[in-house]
Amino acid sequence: MTARGPGSEPIPNHDVLNQAAGGRLLSGIERIERLEEDRLAVMADKKEVFAELKGEGFDVKTIRKLLALRKKDKAKLQEENAILQTYAIALGCEDLI
Amino acid sequence: MTARGPGSEPIPNHDVLNQAAGGRLLSGIERIERLEEDRLAVMADKKEVFAELKGEGFDVKTIRKLLALRKKDKAKLQEENAILQTYAIALGCEDLI
Amino acid sequence: MTARGPGSEPIPNHDVLNQAAGGRLLSGIERIERLEEDRLAVMADKKEVFAELKGEGFDVKTIRKLLALRKKDKAKLQEENAILQTYAIALGCEDLI
Amino acid sequence: MTARGPGSEPIPNHDVLNQAAGGRLLSGIERIERLEEDRLAVMADKKEVFAELKGEGFDVKTIRKLLALRKKDKAKLQEENAILQTYAIALGCEDLI
């Protein structure tokens, strides 16, 4: 396909991208890659904090559990515990909870 | 492969494997691959049981929790809960547990 | 817990499980636990094969790489066959495969 | 910190956390939670860019493939550079890089 000229559709088709669309795509991809870098940096920071805490003698696995608990909505938490207890009772192992 | 002749070491070296060693290696690899197939089959069975239970209205996530509880040594379980409670109290969110 | 009487829902609810549901749950959980034992047994066998090979002087890490390669090749073949089948179905000659 | 008396360990134990340790734990957890918020914000931004591109007619799945390819290429380049650096250090001319 060659130049699309005026009046051609602005929507990218499946054959080839006009120059504007190509530039737009590249721009988007690069933005996403920058954001991905940011995300990795934040994750590295998190990891560092975990490593510090571990170095001070804290148990990382337990900290993860606490974070999950704090994140979760309290109502949902209660609901989940209720189901767990129901099942445990039905199995006769409610002493595990 | 240059013939190694009598007196050559029976232990595989890093250059080339004699025919016997090569056959032995292939045999071991194929045995492992068969065992891996078995493992996948068992996992498929497990998945099916989970799917059945889900289809009958049970909550799969809760069932997984129960399985973990039943598997874990009771002493270890208590230890973990103790640590979790210790941390939660230190954070002032012991109501989450 | 006994029967819940006529009109009670057959679907497990969040309060309490009737006897049938409890038994069903227990049965499912025990089936899963048996399958898990099978899986562990298979993994133990695999481990044993690895140990044997290691004892014969092979490098386990390299063997793992080989296994990964063979698996990837097989996956690629299967994918190609899947594509072939897709085309065959699209052409209405899937009986040729 | 409430004094625990002479001989008490400075390392957090499993019974109770002293005030300093508790504060340290809380501080760490809150830092992690802030970082997690950052991470979610970045992911929301990424999602928005994807949504924009999709709104302009691009195929998101294809874009993801492109991103994966570019990432792989970059990883390969980095690996090559790492090898180069290894050799350079081995040759004692790492200052040339």
Added chain:
DNA sequence: GCAGATGTTTTGCCGC
């Protein structure tokens, strides 16, 4: 609305 796919997080394992 959910089955299926993908990606992320967590867990368990192996070698050091």
Added chain:
DNA sequence: GCGGCAAAACATCTGC
């Protein structure tokens, strides 16, 4: 014992 690595669980998203 721990740090990296593979497997599994989990959450998320998409297409039917």
